[in-house]
Amino acid sequence: MSNLTLPPVAKSLYYMCKKCEGERFHRVLAHKTSTSAKIECEICKSVKTYTLPKTGSDAPSARRLSGAAGTAAAKKAASSARSHTGNYEIYNSNALGLEATPYSIKGNFKESQKLNHVKFGIGFVIKAYSDKVDVIFSDEVRTLMHNRP
Ligand SMILES: [Zn+2]
Numbered sequence: 023m024s025n026l027t028l029p030p031v032a033k034s035l036y037y038m039c040k041k042c043e044g045e046r047f048h049r050v051l052a053h054k055t056s057t058s059a060k061i062e063c064e065i066c067k068s069v070k071t072y073t074l075p076k077t078g079s080d081a082p083s084a085r086r087l088s089g090a091a092g093t094a095a096a097k098k099a100a101s102s103a104r105s106h107t108g109n110y111e112i113y114n115s116n117a118l119g120l121e122a123t124p125y126s127i128k129g130n131f132k133e134s135q136k137l138n139h140v141k142f143g144i145g146f147v148i149k150a151y152s153d154k155v156d157v158i159f160s161d162e163v164r165t166l167m168h169n170r171p
Contacts, residue, residue, distance in 0.1 A: 026074045028059045037072060039063045048072065110158050113146035127170045131155045139166070 029035045031050050039046040041063065048061035050072070057074040113134075122138035123129065125145075131137060135147045137157065142164060145157040154167050 026057075028053055028057070028072075028074065031059075034064065035061070035072070037061060039066065039068065039070075041066045041068045106158075106162065107160075110146075110160055113148075113158055114144075117146060125166065127167050129168050131157075131168050 029050050031052055034047045034049050036045055037048045038044075039048070042065050046066075047064045048070075049064055051060040051062050051069065053059045054071065059072045060069060061072045062069050117134070117136040120136045122136045122144055123131070125131075125137045125139040129137075131147050131150055133147050133150045135150075137145050137147065139145055139157075139159070142157075142159045142161075145159040145164070147155045148158050148163065149156040150168075153169050154165050156163055156165050
């Protein structure tokens with residue numbers, strides 16, 4: 023509900039009277055609805071309907087904002103919809119300034135580690151298993167062996 027209320031019945035309010043062609047005191051005769059009342063001009067006794075000005079606060083409160091928008095950004099690196107190049111760029115920018123470990127089958131690589139493969143170039147470990155690692159290179163994801171004696 024709006025905070026505007028009708029003046030009590032029998033109370034006067036200053037209102038434009040078309041018949042008198044000016045603002046006149048009008049006596050409230052009765053409330054018609056919660057926002058309109060029957061009023062009578064104190065001068066010419068003409069009866070008219072007084073309606074509370076619309077404020078827009080009575081409009082249905084349909085708009086409700088959900089605060090779920092922020093969480094999507096946190097998953098950007100894991101998004102499967104993202105292109106390979108985009109994923110590689112994310113790893114690349116996250117590992118900016120990090121030293122690339124030369125890849126070796128005897129090495130032991132951990133997730134997110136930056137490595138340098140003789141043939142494939144710079145790559146980033148996206149998943150590490152006990153004997154192999156999934157590594158994203160600029161062109162594609164490759165599974166490499168590691169932890170071998
Ligand atoms: Zn009047």
